[in-house]
Amino acid sequence: MITRLLVANRGEIARRIFRTCRALGIETVAVFSDADARAPHTAEADQAVRLSGVRPSDTYLAAGRVLEACRASGADAVHPGYGFLSENADFARAVLEAGLVWVGPPPEAIAAMGSKIGAKRLMAEAGVPVLPSLELQEAPGAGLPAGWDLPVLVKASAGGGGRGMRVVRAAEDLARE
Numbered sequence: 457m458i459t460r461l462l463v464a465n466r467g468e469i470a471r472r473i474f475r476t477c478r479a480l481g482i483e484t485v486a487v488f489s490d491a492d493a494r495a496p497h498t499a500e501a502d503q504a505v506r507l508s509g510v511r512p513s514d515t516y517l518a519a520g521r522v523l524e525a526c527r528a529s530g531a532d533a534v535h536p537g538y539g540f541l542s543e544n545a546d547f548a549r550a551v552l553e554a555g556l557v558w559v560g561p562p563p564e565a566i567a568a569m570g571s572k573i574g575a576k577r578l579m580a581e582a583g584v585p586v587l588p589s590l591e592l593q594e595a596p597g598a599g600l601p602a603g604w605d606l607p608v609l610v611k612a613s614a615g616g617g618g619r620g621m622r623v624v625r626a627a628e629d630l631a632r633e
Contacts, residue, residue, distance in 0.1 A: 458482055458533040458557055463501070464522045464547075465537025470497040473535050485529040487522060489515035503529050516540045519547040523554055533557035543570065572613045 461477055462485040463470040474484045474497070486501035491510045498504040505525035507515040515521065517540055526534060534551045536542035542560060545567040551558045560566075569575045573589070580586050590608065607625045624630050 458559075460485060460502075460529065460531045461533045461535055461559065462487065462505075462522070462526050462529060462531035463497075463535050463537055464516065464541050465535075465539070466492050466495060466497055466516060468497075469537040469539075471500055473537065474500050485525070485531045487516065487525050505529050512540070519544065519550055522547075523550060526551075526554065526556060531556065533559055535559040542566075545570065572611075 460483040463473045470486055477484045484501040486498045486504040487507050488498045488504055489507055489510055505528055507521050509515045519541060534556055541547040545563040548558050548563040548566055568578055576586050607623050610624050611621050
């Protein structure tokens with residue numbers, strides 16, 4: 457049974473998790489950067505642990521510092537929220553190796569979903585309906601395969617948050633994208 461959950465995230469994501477924890481009778485721990493010291497999520501948690509620094513790479517993305525916050529607060533579980541460390545299989549493994557409960561997908565699932573191309577293939581093999589893919593590295597500059605019409609939405613296989621998405625309206629622009 458989880459008694460104290462640290463949310464390794466901030467903002468509305470953390471606040472929603474805290475609300476659910478309160479309804480379940482689970483104590484909550486917020487982590488916060490110097491820039492977020494007065495953010496609502498820090499006030500709404502039962503405890504708040506400072507991760508000194510301002511940049512996400514020094515705070516919310518610093519897995520070791522988040523695990524230190526777990527020890528300092530007595531948390532017995534970690535919820536990663538969305539983004540930040542939620543897609544980091546090594547962090548999930550470190551949480552489990554520390555003897556804590558990981559509230560999220562197993563590290564193996566996180567690793568499998570780390571490649572957009574590989575994840576899409578895995579889902580197709582499992583029978584999940586997926587949109588067709590156009591993998592340009594297989595035929596650079598070859599234009600569109602038969603049956604494809606323009607415009608197409610091109611999404612990079614790496615990156616996230618909508619970065620790398622472009623609408624291609626002319627076949628000659630495809631290789632550039």
